[in-house]
Amino acid sequence: MKERLEELKQEALNKVTAASDIKELQEVRVSYLGKKGPITEVLRGMGKLSAEERPVVGQLANDVREAIANELNQKQDQLEKVALEKKLSEESIDVTLPGRPIPTGGPHLLTKLIEEIEDLFIGMGFQVAEGPEVEQDYYNFEALNLPKGHPARDMQDSFYITEELLLRTHTSPVQARTMEKHEGRGPVKIICPGKVYRRDTDDATHSHQFTQIEGLYVDKNVRMSDLKGVLNAFAKKMFGQTREIRLRPSFFPFTEPSVEMDISCKMCHGEGCSVCKQTGWIEILGAGMVHPNVLKMAGFDPDQYTGFAFGMGPERIAMLKYGIDDIRHFYTNDVRFLKQFHHA
């Protein structure tokens, strides 16, 4: 009987090894371990054995069963794995095909730059002030030390609607209005972004509509060196830590002293190249100490208060920063243009 069991074991294990799929394996399982299988049959004949032999053979039969079952399970796992692999390999897709497109949008380059500039100055304690685009002559000119007949009004030919109303030529009227609201008490610390308009024929470098962002800080003891410090901090954050600034005297009716700020040329590091017209410097903005007449007209006492103001053109900055060749691109809304700056 022992021999028979050993024989059966060997026979079963051979069949397990030979099984090539789960169905065959199942047949092996049923035929050897099933109730009508040969091992059961052997056990049924155990009654003929002696009392000593019976447990020995019983133990042996169990061992054989277990050995076969183990082998069957192992083989089952292996075959299942193969079957899964086969199934998964059949499910393969072309991962190189394009994905489902998600519509992506983005900001206009000017908005992006203006927000960037706003955030830089907000970080320095400024607030954002806004005002009307159709402005009174008084706020656009007179309150800024540009009385009627002033020759500097030539500098910015304007779109008048009536004698007293015009499209603002700069965002400075917001400064005048904000100061007025403060009723002679500082500090006033604002930046004013917005659209402005001038009587220009549109071409590559001129636009009858453009944007401006101006800043104003009025308080007791505001110094020109503060202006230099603030603009330096701005320029380094906006254009890079390695850029230098310089102030050059200039003229604006609403500031005295007035300056223009240049930053060192990125292309040539100050050596002189075609971008900076061989000067090593690129003009970025105008600035100055608020003219006492402007302070007075807005209700501030120039003996107590001083202030600085500055103004720049986001279009110009964008054109310099990205090498944009035509100012009209900002207003034609060609999506090929708009989409280029979504991630910039």
Added chain:
Amino acid sequence: MLVSLNWLKQYVNVDKVSPEELAEKVTKSGIEVESIESIADQISNVVVGHVLSCEQHPDADKLNVCQVDVGDEQLQIICGAKNVAAGQKVAVAKPGARLPGGLKIKKAKLRGEVSNGMICSLEELGIDPKFVPKEFEDGIYVFQEDVEIGANAIELLNLDDAILEFELTPNRSDCLSMLGVAYEVAAILGEDIRLPEVTVDGTDQQVEDYIKVKVEDATLNPYYGAFLIKNVKVGPSPLWIRNRLIAGGIRPINNVVDITNYVLLEYGQPLHAFDYDLFGSKEVVVRTANEGETIKTLDDEVRTLEPDHLVITNGKEAVAIAGVMGGADSEVHDGTTTVLLEAAYFHPQSVRKASKDHGLRSEASTRFEKGVDPKRVKEAGLRACQLLEQYANGEVLEGVAEFNDLDVQEHVISFDTDKINNVLGTSISTPEIATILEKLRFPYKQNDHSFEVTAPTRRGDITIVEDMVEEVARIYGYDNLPFTLPAGSSSAGGLTVKQKLKRKIHNYLQGAGLNEAITYSLTTEEYASLLVDPSIQERNPVPVKLAMPMSEAHSHLRLSLLPEMLSSIQYNVARRQENVALYELGSIYINENEVVTKQPEEKLRLSGAVTGLWVNNQWQKEVKAVDFYVVKGLVEGLFQVLRINNVSYEPAQIKDMHPGRTAIITVGNQKVGFTGQIHPSLQGQHDVTDTYVFDLDLDAIVSLANLEESYELIPRYPSVTQDLAFVVDESIASQHMMNAIKKAGQPFLKDVQVFDIYQGEHMEPGKKSIAFTLRFQDPEGTLKDKQIEEAREKIVTAVKETFRAELRG
């Protein structure tokens, strides 16, 4: 202002710096030097030659063989110029010479004859053709004066000069004169200044016997001086005057005119020379023009004058428009012998008006418009007399006939060292400030740390302390200012709620796939009132028109952002960008009056437009054109982001919008905008396919936005969903049904969604089936079947009654 360095050297020593260094210093001190023009390094070895003989070339009709004495040697030169002749003194480029344009002169043979150099024309020497005198236009240049043979012609013709172009800001008109430039450069370089010595020999004859001056309007003409110069010989002016005029950009004409122009450049004071014999009387009368009065000006144009134009007359008729242009009848000509010279101060605004009205902007009018130095008017006249005496054989009569009502204002400005340092943030010492005032040549008194400066009249821009702060700062140098940060009270920067919301809206729409656009606020008259929101249209707005538009395309302020946005869509589609999704946040300008009397109301609008494909997944066959529900979805998402509830959409007829695909958007009872499809015929006009838009009142939306940060408990008890389908007339709006369901389903109905719309087979014509998913929930506990059943019953009853609906099985 074109500044000749060779000329400037007469007044200031500039030899210690190169032209480039000087330009840099001047720029950093306040006057931008736009350019430096110099041909000095392109030209060499050109000398004065004496043409000893000139014979025709044996083998060439048009060539001459010249023997030329160039001082140290005699050269044979072949010359093709028609005007070459023996006896002339000419400019000779010797072998080895270089000429502008890269030309190198070598020994050569021309048709068998040796040519050792070239006799030059002015153009070949690099002089702009517009400055070449007529007689030398087609030939070589011939020196008119007694120049030394072999002398350096480059120097004689001022070709070694460097011309700096000063870009003057309106306040620095003092530098519209070489003397003003000299003061500026002397201050910057810390050099001395040498002013011209003005002396006139004169005669015993008195001006008063020849001419009198009468001024009728002392405000417009506070000073008028008339000089008289007899026995003048009109001819070419000396070479150095011509050179300097050319350097300054003025074409030489004859000695009398050239001298007035020379003084204009030197002093910044325009002068005018009349032919005394043609003047027509012995009295200069300055008055405003009569209505309809005419004058024939130097350019032979007959001009009609306005009553606010100031004119110079001979007592009867106008002989000049004051400060703008002289008359043709009294012009100096070749035969003029007696010159009446005018040196006057005309009111800037009067000259500005007349020059503008006549379209005549000249070197003279520009200077009058900016205001000339009142203290130098007469001196400038005398300077011209001196030059006329020296270079036009003139005899200057004693005295000047004048009208003088000039109130020369000298501003006295007091400040102390602290004032300067407090404004600049510097620590400049008192002696340093004194040194700067010396350099500027501003007269001052000093008492300890206090200064009292008398601003010179040549610097009309210096009137207040702040001007002095600037003067000190620019000579001290802005580079020397420290970098500081404001020491004052610190303030928290930040955005207002509205500004933050605007940014949130930008972010949402960009995330939803829209590109921000910026269009023009100025548009055509037609566009200005196209696609206007009905609640604005109700107010009968009149588009604001510019008084003087540049073009019809930008003549009116818009009442809607959509028309220009539609143009932008058209622009893209025309360039094969067919799928476009744009939005803009911008102002419209509402004026309700026929005539604009006050600032229009500026309202911020948020508008968007989408055309082409919205879903574009080609290879998976999922391609879907934009439709109404795409754009409505965008709007709904926006309201969700801003937590605005209670939004409804009612079908509406809006001009230029699709009549069946447009809805007015209402929040509560407030109309906040509209959405829908552009009217197909308007689409057609713009060559675009179906385009859907939204247009919202941004101010309204911002005020409705719920900004409260709150937290709602996550429900602990399960919700139950039920589906209901009704058959109703196809005209019934689903939103109305949903509203009714929501109302009837209180308090456990949490949400209702449409999940199916069906029309067609098995459905009565004119009817539709509409199916809803209802979600019930009780935050307090698990809902019982009975509670749900009751709620469902109420809903079904309400819908049946309100919409004559039938429950579908």
